[in-house]
Amino acid sequence: MTLRAAGSSSSTRSNQVPMTQALILIAEDEAEIAEILAAYLNRSGLRTIHAADGQDALIKHQSLKPDLVLLDVQMPRMDGWQVLSEIRHRGETPVIMLTALDQDIDKLMGLRIGADDYVVKPFSPAEVVARVMAVLRRAKTVAVDGVRLLRVGVFQIDLDNHEASVDLDGQRHTLDLTLTEFKVLTSLMRSPKRVFSRAELLVSCLPEGDTLERTVDSHVSKLRKKLESLGIHNTPASVRGVGYRFGGDA
CATH class of the missing domain: 3.40.50.2300 (Response regulator)
Structure with a gap:
């Protein structure tokens, strides 16, 4: 016992x-x-x-x-x-x-x-x-027709089908993300006010072979560029000396 x-x-x-x-x-x-x-x-x-x-x-x-x-x-x-x-x-x-x-x-x-x-x-x-x-x-998941969704602001994650999207001006845009980018975005959205260290994101989101914290910066940078192409800036947001949080101007 x-x-x-x-x-x-x-x-x-x-x-x-x-x-x-x-x-x-x-x-x-x-x-x-x-x-x-x-x-x-x-x-x-x-x-x-x-x-x-x-x-x-x-x-x-x-x-x-x-x-x-x-x-x-x-x-x-x-x-x-x-x-x-x-x-x-x-x-x-x-x-x-x-x-x-x-x-x-x-x-x-x-x-x-x-x-x-x-x-x-x-x-x-x-x-x-x-x-x-x-x-x-x-x-913060909700069930819609049996599908589990994670929603924060204009962002939506379909947890069952591994699909991320944003709703802008009444239109839904599906994000073309790598698996690592999807995991980073999902982790940050689960606790949008929390600051995640690079080490935390490295351990929870990146493949087994990645061991360098600067690799996290590379994946975040690529994720940001994809969001910036839709007019969403500063997401994920950097917290100097600590890491990243969901944040942004969405």
Whole structure:
């Protein structure tokens, strides 16, 4: 058993936000932990589904299209890293890793593959609920005819079909982006007021072989030029000495 003692149930209720009824896939092989997490999430107005191993998690992710996945690292049949890699290959479903591994190398591995957050065991169920709510808020996704969309200003990301577009003067313009440019834009749009360091974007958005932070600048520069051709300037915006935020004059 790897849960910490939690506070009163009122602390969990206080985390309720308007994204109630979002579906959370709990991929956890320890049934007792999964049941407790489900109870806390249900109490906060969220729906849950359980997968006891990695292969079952991928099957349910494909068929049920959850809004977020709570993913244990050490699971039978397929471990959490393998599951996360496949989920990222499919799209941008937010994933929070549940792990007993708290070494920096493990966290960097997860960030490179595409984890949105971590909770290290032992953890409080109330803390997990708070993390889930925070990630769902950052995601800002809406469902239109079963397709998950991320919208900020004139920008729209189709998370299921990997398509980015902008709406200008009543016309939608599809952006011709590389996979890395798409990942950079998506990451920044999930938290449009947050400043991302080059190191963060390098780990979460760039291919495995890229290790130089200046490579991030190159991808951002190319993304900017594509947006400038549509009259959208200073997006992404530079924050001197830190990195980039969504920002801009859109």
